[in-house]
Amino acid sequence: LPARRPVVVHPQFTEPEAALRDAGHAVDRVLLREADGFRLDPAAVPEDADLVVVGNPTNPTSVLHPAAALAGLARPGRTLVVDEAFVDAVPGERETLAGRTDVPGLVVLRSLTKTWGLAGLRIGYVLAAPETVAALERAQPLWPVSTPALVAAQACVEGPALAEAERAARRVAADRAHLVTGLRRLSPHGVRVVPDAEGPFVLVRLPDAATVRARLRDLGYAVRRGDTFPGLDREWLRLAVRDRETVDGFLAALERALGSG
Incomplete structure (x- = not known):
C-alpha cells in the first residue's frame, strides 16, 4: 500500500515498523504514555499521516482502545491498520472493528494462532475494502498458505x-x-x-x-x-x-x- 508518512502507535509489536522500514519508509512513532494508562490519544496522531498502525488490544500493554476512538482516526486518503491479533481473547470481542464498512481506509488484521497455539502455521486474515485486498494480493508471494494452514483456518472459524x-x-x-x-x-x-x-x-x-x-x-x-x-x-x-x-x-x-x- 502506498504511504508517504506512515505512523506506528507504540508500545506495540515491533514487526510493523520493521516491515515498513525494510520497504524503505521513514516511520514516525506516536508513543502512548504511562501517565495516560497507555490509552490512545487520537490528537497525537499527525493529521498528515496517510498510514496509521495500531494494535487492539495492544501488545504489550493489554489496553483495549474504544472502537469509536480507533474509527475516529480514519481520514480521506489514510489507511488505518488495526491489528486485532489478540481480540479473540477478549470476551465478546468487544471494541472490534471487524465487519465495519463505514470506516474509510480500514484494514483489520486478525490472527488464528493465538488462542489455538498455532503460531507455527503462520495463518491469519485481513478484512478491508475489495480494492485494498486486491492490492495486497498482488504483493503476495506465490503459494503463501499451506494446505494444513488452510484446513486449520477453516476449523478455527466454524461454530x-x-x-x-x-x-x-x-x-x-x-x-x-x-x-x-x-x-x-x-x-x-x-x-x-x-x-x-x-x-x-x-x-x-x-x-x-x-x-x-x-x-x-x-x-x-x-x-x-x-x-x-x-x-x-x-x-x-x-x-x-x-x-x-x-x-x-x-x-x-x-x-x-x-x-x-
Missing part, C-alpha cells in the same frame, strides 16, 4: 471453535483478574500494574526488572522483557496469563525474586 474461543476468553479474563489481584498485593515491593488489562497478558513496572527476570528464570518462570518495545525501558515486564495454579506458583516466585538482594 464449535468460536464457542470454545469464547469460553477460553472468559477463562483468561478470570485468570487475569486473579493474577492482577496477586500483583497488587506486591505493591509494597514497588510493583505497578498497568490498569484495565483486557488481553492474555499484563504489563508491570518494577525496580530492577532485569535482575528480577533473571531470578524468575532460575526459579522456572519466563517473563517477557519490556525494553525492546518502543516507549518502554528496562523497568518493564510483560506477564502472560496462565491458569490459577501456575499463577499462584509464579506469584510466590515473584515475591521471592523481589525479596532477594
Whole structure:
C-alpha cells in the first residue's frame, strides 16, 4: 500500500515498523504514555499521516482502545491498520472493528494462532475494502498458505471453535483478574500494574526488572522483557496469563525474586 508518512502507535509489536522500514519508509512513532494508562490519544496522531498502525488490544500493554476512538482516526486518503491479533481473547470481542464498512481506509488484521497455539502455521486474515485486498494480493508471494494452514483456518472459524474461543476468553479474563489481584498485593515491593488489562497478558513496572527476570528464570518462570518495545525501558515486564495454579506458583516466585538482594 502506498504511504508517504506512515505512523506506528507504540508500545506495540515491533514487526510493523520493521516491515515498513525494510520497504524503505521513514516511520514516525506516536508513543502512548504511562501517565495516560497507555490509552490512545487520537490528537497525537499527525493529521498528515496517510498510514496509521495500531494494535487492539495492544501488545504489550493489554489496553483495549474504544472502537469509536480507533474509527475516529480514519481520514480521506489514510489507511488505518488495526491489528486485532489478540481480540479473540477478549470476551465478546468487544471494541472490534471487524465487519465495519463505514470506516474509510480500514484494514483489520486478525490472527488464528493465538488462542489455538498455532503460531507455527503462520495463518491469519485481513478484512478491508475489495480494492485494498486486491492490492495486497498482488504483493503476495506465490503459494503463501499451506494446505494444513488452510484446513486449520477453516476449523478455527466454524461454530464449535468460536464457542470454545469464547469460553477460553472468559477463562483468561478470570485468570487475569486473579493474577492482577496477586500483583497488587506486591505493591509494597514497588510493583505497578498497568490498569484495565483486557488481553492474555499484563504489563508491570518494577525496580530492577532485569535482575528480577533473571531470578524468575532460575526459579522456572519466563517473563517477557519490556525494553525492546518502543516507549518502554528496562523497568518493564510483560506477564502472560496462565491458569490459577501456575499463577499462584509464579506469584510466590515473584515475591521471592523481589525479596532477594
